[in-house]
Amino acid sequence: MHSLIRIDDWSAADIHEVFGMADAYQSRRGPRFEGSIVTFFPSTSLRTCVAFERGLAMMGLQPILFPPETLDRPEDPADVVGFLQPWVRALIVRHPDMKKIEQLAASSEVPVINAMTDINHPCEILSDLYSLQRDHDIERLRFVYVGARSNTLHSWQEASRALGLDLTQCCPSGLEVPGIQWKEDIHEAVRDADVIMTDRSESQDPRLARYQITEQLLDEAPAGALFDPCPPFTRGTEISAGSLDHPAFVGHRFKSALLPVQQAITAFCLGADRQDRIENLT
Numbered sequence: 001m002h003s004l005i006r007i008d009d010w011s012a013a014d015i016h017e018v019f020g021m022a023d024a025y026q027s028r029r030g031p032r033f034e035g036s037i038v039t040f041f042p043s044t045s046l047r048t049c050v051a052f053e054r055g056l057a058m059m060g061l062q063p064i065l066f067p068p069e070t071l072d073r074p075e076d077p078a079d080v081v082g083f084l085q086p087w088v089r090a091l092i093v094r095h096p097d098m099k100k101i102e103q104l105a106a107s108s109e110v111p112v113i114n115a116m117t118d119i120n121h122p123c124e125i126l127s128d129l130y131s132l133q134r135d136h137d138i139e140r141l142r143f144v145y146v147g148a149r150s151n152t153l154h155s156w157q158e159a160s161r162a163l164g165l166d167l168t169q170c171c172p173s174g175l176e177v178p179g180i181q182w183k184e185d186i187h188e189a190v191r192d193a194d195v196i197m198t199d200r201s202e203s204q205d206p207r208l209a210r211y212q213i214t215e216q217l218l219d220e221a222p223a224g225a226l227f228d229p230c231p232p233f234t235r236g237t238e239i240s241a242g243s244l245d246h247p248a249f250v251g252h253r254f255k256s257a258l259l260p261v262q263q264a265i266t267a268f269c270l271g272a273d274r275q276d277r278i279e280n281l282t
Helices: 012-026 047-058 068-072 077-084 098-107 122-133 151-163 186-191 206-211 241-245 252-270 274-281
Strands: 036-040 062-066 090-094 112-116 142-146 166-170 181-183 195-198 226-229
Touching (some): 047 062, 047 090, 047 252, 181 186, 226 241
16 A cells, blocks of 8 residues: 655655556556545635546546645644545545644555645655656656745755756755755856746845746747746736746646545555556556
């Protein structure tokens, strides 16, 4: 049994196996299951929740949805999972508090999949990497994240540790995340980027206004560079409206990979028989 709490809890081989299973699900050849999975999502979740619910149904699994506040009552996580385990195959949890997800996973005999916390967003970044690796050798790409700390930046950092990615953060001095290469000059950073990412920031530092991704800035990137802003993005804040019309923008359909990747994550965590995986991948 595997859980997905952080990307770097997994090996590079695990991640590439998930990508292979995502290929199978993309062509409707992925493993199928029986049973139900409890999911915890707020009403504000759109892409991740819809992709999980649709993907689980296509796999033969019944999603049972609760709001994440259900986990905030004074009940020990061990008791929550203890009572749910006879009825469910896994828990998929979006909750701001990482400790809550860690406690559930530590107490559970069924897999726990982290669908986002305040400090990381593993499914989102695995989906982006899957989309990128279809046409690129991701280990050779130069990833530049523009902005201050965010949950997606932390998951990019997790992925860089697991896969040996070349990751740089570009932001004002003092807002850099320890352990990530850092550049302060946004023009220098973008000129060296193959993939440019950004997200809404936790910081209210007024200096971040100078780090907005604009179409003029994207013109400075190398030919073929990709612009991958994390939704929900705010036009006029971390990105300009015009940046989404730039040829570098990966497009809204880039996120369609969430469905097969989250199916593959689920199947991997459920421990689909390896022979079944091989048969479904051939």
